[in-house]
Amino acid sequence: MKVRLLSIGKDRSGLYEPAVQEYAKRLGHYTRFELVEMAEASGKRLKPGDAKAAEAEAILSKRKPQDWLVALDERGSLLDSVELSRYVGKAQTGAKDLLFIIGGDEGLDARVRDAANLTLSLSKMTLPHRLARVVLIEQLYRAFTILKGEPYHK
Numbered sequence: 001m002k003v004r005l006l007s008i009g010k011d012r013s014g015l016y017e018p019a020v021q022e023y024a025k026r027l028g029h030y031t032r033f034e035l036v037e038m039a040e041a042s043g044k045r046l047k048p049g050d051a052k053a054a055e056a057e058a059i060l061s062k063r064k065p066q067d068w069l070v071a072l073d074e075r076g077s078l079l080d081s082v083e084l085s086r087y088v089g090k091a092q093t094g095a096k097d098l099l100f101i102i103g104g105d106e107g108l109d110a111r112v113r114d115a116a117n118l119t120l121s122l123s124k125m126t127l128p129h130r131l132a133r134v135v136l137i138e139q140l141y142r143a144f145t146i147l148k149g150e151p152y153h154k
């Protein structure tokens with residue numbers, strides 16, 4: 001199984017990158033894991049709606065036939081950690097790969113949300129996309145430890 005976490009835009013502050021790298025390393029013990037970063041289209045002087053549409057096209061071009069696409073959005077479904085681990089486990093037993101998508105400053109285009117197998121909310125609050133990436137990657141690590149019955153999750 002392969003898990004990819006695709007995000008739009010860079011962590012200009014550098015605040016979150018060490019945590020992301022730490023959890024990426026840990027996740028690598030459980031699954032093939034890849035971080036994918038794409039440039040924000042808003043930097044290309046497009047209007048916000050056009051930028052989101054351009055990003056949607058680039059995001060959807062990364063989807064492979066065996067991927068379950070999970071779009072991160074504050075209006076999505078709220079799962080607890082065990083429910084997320086079950087979702088990951090279902091993908092694993094179904095020989096599916098997981099492609100998680102975190103949007104940029106403007107959020108995700110409706111085309112990405114519509115194409116998703118799951119729209120996942122981390123909370124009803126809006127998080128900066130880089131912080132959302134840290135929370136998600138920790139929850140993915142947690143999900144694999146739950147699937148293995150390891151004591152990390154209490």
Ligand SMILES: C[S@@+](CC[C@H](N)C(=O)[O-])C[C@H]1O[C@@H](n2cnc3c(N)ncnc32)[C@H](O)[C@@H]1O
Pocket residue numbers: 071072073074075101102103104105106107108120121122123124125126127128129130132
């Ligand atoms: C700054 S937010 C964009 C907010 C934008 N106004 C919107 O309506 O989507 C950037 C990205 O971070 C992720 N994100 C932020 N808060 C989130 C939350 N509570 N749950 C899930 N994803 C979140 C989403 O992928 C979102 O597209």
